[in-house]
Amino acid sequence: MKVLVVGLTPEYYSSSVRTAVSDYQASMRSTNMGASFITRSIISIFGADYLDIASEFDVTKIRNNYDVCIVSLASHFGPNRNVSQLVKFLKSVDLRTVFLSGGLDAGQDGSNNVHGSVRELLELCSVDNNWIGVRGAASALYLHRQGIENVVPIGCPTMYSNFAGEIQPSGIESPRDIAVPFHWSIAVNLLDELCDHRLIGQDVMDEELFLENKSARLSRNISEHLGISKNEAQSKLEYAVSSGGFFPESYQAWYQEIGNQKALLSGRLHAAICGLTQGVPTVLSSWDIRTREIVDYFKIPSASGEQIRKEGSLSAFMNADFEGFNERQNVCWGRWSEFLNQNNIANNSKVYDSSVGPFWNFKTELQNDNEILKTASYLKSENKSGQSRQINRALRVLKRGLKSTVRKTRL
Template identity: 25%
Template sequence: MKKLFVLNGGAAVKPGNKSAFLKIDDPLSTFARGGINTGDVLVYDAMLKALAYDQITNVQFAHAADEKLWPTDDYDATVIRGSNYLTETVDIGNVIPLLKKLKGPIVPVGVGAQAAKYKKLEMPKGSIEAWKIIADKCETIGVRGVYSAEVFNDIGIKNIRIIGCPSFYRNLRPSIEIKPLDPANARVGLTLNKYLSADYASNATKTNRMQRALIEAVAKRPANRLYSQGEREETLAIFETGEAKQKHIRSILGKYNLEGDKDVEALMSERMQAFFDVDEWAADARDNVDVLVGFRLHGNVIGLHQGIPAVFFTYDSRIRELSTLFAIPSVEIEDYMPINLEKIFESADFSKVQHVYRLNYAEYHRFLTENGLNHVLAKPVASPPEQPLVKPNLVKIDQTTEEVTDWFRGEVDFMTSEIETLRSRAWNLELKLREKTSPDAGAKLAS
């Protein structure tokens, strides 16, 4: 019997050990407590599909200090589910005692750095020590892209392979064929992320304003749909009814200043979906969308691995390095230009994606093999890349002067309104402070 120990899998496993899902009996009570990123479940699911083990045991990083959860038997291998572990704020030092105790290889699959922009990271000492222990216990560490590799190199870890994210290879095939796209009539699947700031957006204002414009554009096509990738309010809006449902929808609309937009209200009321089972999520995308766009990494990958074209909106290091590695067409939020779906789809160049996928798949195959992991990947049809891609495949759109002028006029009006609102709030606060600190304030209170 081949046994696999997993660190930070983050989901339940179906019988047969080939699929991951979130076991949620009551979505309303679960998401009332907070959101759950179902993209992490997709990563775990893809790893399970690629690996072949009879017994799987998981311990989350958050519980790794609890020795009662440590394995008592010997395992053939340990894998770490890829995620954004390389940051200036995430410290995995609590996992060190378990890492030292584990026997056999410890193989991280798809580790990534997280920052608003490419920069040198000052990682916590606990994380640095933990990753050095892991590096000594594996042949290579699988990382998401060039930037993540550079972050490891900065802390002295050089035994890495740039494999991307396991979710890209979920179909287990050595090649993919991107389906043709009808720009004018394509059914669009959209994902959003309302909480992009700090390490998750190089410019939060531009990111949120471009999300707003994208929502408006997608909502105009009645066959389009919106996927919640575990966001709290969106998921609650799907499972709630009546006034409770409308309350959540109004909150989402308010976040994007879209109150009163009937098209967007209809999109969120009637065509918003959420899935806790990755197999079901993938099937829905396969059957109902022709192209995916949006601000969630795995909200696009759920289609890409099935050959459904996708366009990324890039706003942080993670999205930029992965879309670059796979030559996926991307719209850079820093360019801050108007959204025209048809023009974006017409201009998106998918010609490189199929070729680059074959090369990256070969590198993933080599990575799993050299680390001694028991896997079921088919033999590659190409050799690994000599060098990973470093130049993004940006979507270049010919905008008319009128389109650009209208866009920036509207944005200037919005920003001006926001500035006036902030000035008014600041003035009201100053008046209240004056009342409390004026010489008469004490006398008024005494009387």
């Protein structure tokens, strides 16, 4: 089976290119190493080719050379993400299309509908009752509530780029043993010990800080959250970056830098996954719905911002649940394999031995999730955020089902 990948570019693009391309090209450019990681993972898993649809292409050759198209997106579920050019391309080539990479947009609480073009994209991907795979239960419920069916949580495909086996933190004795993939939210909670860590930049905002010493915007965010002066926040931030900051010159340099660390306390979702898939003990500081649903799905070791701020980085590792993550891996890989099987996609990845866990029941698991989420979608919201007591109850039922599967894999 020959696979074509479209969507986010596999190459990282610095901020300078954003003024030199079309609006659509800019929306698909990976100005975050994590976005590159998503598409590169999909390409690797399926032995696929990537096509930039803003470039010239031959529709006939695409139809003749490929059997299926996989869409690589990230946080695109919300009212403002326009993918109409992507939809236009998919209609023109008329290939079977699979959606297995996407989730709620930043700042979404589920109260706004998805953009019309994203709905159209998902409808294309669900032809002939194909399953739609999303990052977590929150994203799946968000789509179900808008009448989009056959949607199940499967996590992010980056986690299936490599199977590193069980992960156990050891020999972590001081903050200097812990590198920090940088995000302003984790800088808020680690500000006083930030200079003790290796800081790893990841996106165009980090570029401004790490390479150009432009800290005004991030310093303002930090000062507002901590109630300190902007000058104090700026001074501590700039000193920490000058002491231990690293911004990679390429995606490959970012990937290797993450993998070379002894431990990671990450403010970045995909840096955390990049570390875990390379066997690096990693704790993720989840700060929005995008990270929380991934933490819930994969059972990624996590620490709250409050805990980090009050107790420091070492406490995050002392209290993290790595055992839960290790046990959960079998379940997630089993669900991923069954999702691909249900969508008739050959998995070219050889990184995981499927005999590790009993996967014969995962078709039922996915079907049950779909029915629970569909039922929960009928319930009315009781507050502005759209998270009613009944819906929360339904999501707890879903989580209990996942825990039951974990217990089965132990037997």
